[in-house]
Each structure stands twice: as structure tokens, then as C-alpha cells.
Amino acid sequence: MCIMRVREMDIELYRNYFNTLEAGREPGWQYNELKPCGVNYNSALCALWYDMHHGRFRDFQKEGKEIIALLGLDTDQTVIDMGCGTGAFAVHAARHCRKVYAVDVSRAMLRCARRKAKKAKLNNIEFHRGGFLTYEHEAKPADAIVSTAVLHHLPDFWKLTGLRRLARMCKAGGKLYLFDVVFSFNVDEYKSHLDEWVKSTAERIGPAFAAEVKTHVREEYSTFDWVMEGMFERAGFAIEKANYQNDFMVAYLCTRKGESI
């Protein structure tokens, strides 16, 4: 048991070491987005399990359809899926637009996404390993950007930096659809809200996802609604719609303002 524990710690140390190397040695202050925080999406098991796990409470087809309709994407247009995960949206979008740039920091998630695209015989998806802070969009600015359940992996300072980078990848007048876990409850009552979130998740989805909710709150970086709204503004996006589904989930539809960033 003890040897197992030491081995686990060793593996974690090596993993962090290689992640740090991968992120580049200089400057030493750069946030390492390749290193997972909270749920470990770099794990092959987590990636393989992802669709089944999320499929318990999400309808990926319906989500994709709604996002495409909201963005008004057509077959001449391009879209970046930032934090594409196992590729559900990217594969759906590829059938409706000219090109999809599917970007994720996790090799394991990208492997599943590539497999999905191959199975669907789609050849208009470009996969890139990278993220909000490291992906370089070398093509023309995209018509739209989508990012679902990803931004909370960055602390606030890096969220704004990442959003400003996204704004530069998006054409003026282009759209951003961003869905994330964002806190909009009264902060003085955080304990009861968070307890209720965990409890209702356990009832609706099951204990494994309730445990993920706890990890999310403890180790990931969800922020306040008013912080998010200020960030879009400062990143060069105007919010068109903010759909607060409850105290924790929000979908924003934004337009890239004309000003240069």
C-alpha cells in the first residue's frame, strides 16, 4: 500500500516536471495551462469515460444544434472550438461549416476527438494541442468561437488574458459562445448554495459527478458573474445574451467589437 502511494507520488512529480518543461522554461511566471487543475483530463481513462459520464446529463446533439443555430453558422464559415474535449461539438459543427479548429490542452481528449471525426469521415477539422494561452491561430480570424465548460480552468488574471487572445482570433462582428460554471449566488450564503449544488447533483446524476462538483469548487477557478461580464467587455466582446440557467451555469453569446485589441 505504502509502496503504491510512493509510486503514485513519483508519477505525479514526473508528470508535473514534464508539464513544466512542455510549457516552456521562460518566463517563469507563465501559467502552465497544460498542467491539469481539478479533474485530470490528461488521463486516458478520464477521456475514455467522458462521453458516457457527461451523457448522463447532457444531450450533445441537442447542444450542438442549439449552438449552431444561435451562432447562425453556415457552410462558408469557420469556427474555433476552444477546449474541444472529446470533440462532440467540433464533429457536429464540421457538418455545418467550412472548417473547424478543434483545440485542447489534453492529448487524451484530442485522441478521442480525432477518433470521432475519423469515424464520421470528416476531413474539415484541424486538431491542435494548445489552449487559451498557447494556441496560435495562423489562419484568418474565425467567424465564431465556441468554448463550453473550459474557461474555469484558468485563474482570473489568465481568464482575461485568454479571452483577449480569443478576441484576436475572431473577426470583427464575429460571435463568441461561451458556456461555463459561473457563480451568481449571494456570496454570504455560499455554504448553503454549494451544499445544495452537491446534493442535487448527487440526486440527479449520481455520486461520481457530485464528487466532481466538490473537486470543481475546491480546485478549479469558477468566478463571479460580474467578474465574467466585466472581462468580456475588457476583452473586446459585447454580451448579446446571458442565459443564467441557475446559480452555477451560464451561457453567454457575445459579439466581437470592431476595435483593435
Ligand SMILES: C[S@@+](CC[C@H](N)C(=O)[O-])C[C@H]1O[C@@H](n2cnc3c(N)ncnc32)[C@H](O)[C@@H]1O
Ligand atoms: C469539462 S471538459 C469540456 C469539453 C467540451 N468542451 C465539452 O463541452 O464537453 C474541459 C476541457 O477543457 C480542456 N482544457 C483545460 N484547460 C484548458 C485550456 N487552458 N485551454 C483549452 N482547453 C483546456 C480539458 O483538457 C478538457 O478537455
